[in-house]
Amino acid sequence: xxxxxxxxxxxxxxxxxxxxxxxxxxxxxxxxxxxxxxxxxxxxxxxxxxxxxxxxxxxxxxxxx
Numbered sequence: 001x002x003x004x005x006x007x008x009x010x011x012x013x014x015x016x017x018x019x020x021x022x023x024x025x026x027x028x029x030x031x032x033x034x035x036x037x038x039x040x041x042x043x044x045x046x047x048x049x050x051x052x053x054x055x056x057x058x059x060x061x062x063x064x065x
Contacts, residue, residue: 002010023031059065 001008002012057064
């Protein structure tokens with residue numbers, strides 16, 4: 001229980017989340033479709049390495065230009 005000034009203001013209880021869907025049943029296929037498309041998303045710049053993306057800022061010794 002949570003109290004404020006000695007009075008109970010909230011009660012914390014365990015729930016069974018499996019029995020309570022987070023989305024309406026008609027929205028679940030749409031969410032699964034979106035999740036599948038995100039997993040398949042390709043890297044738009046596969047030839048570009050983030051490790052090398054700022055090399056023009058530094059000289060051959062790794063110091064700022």
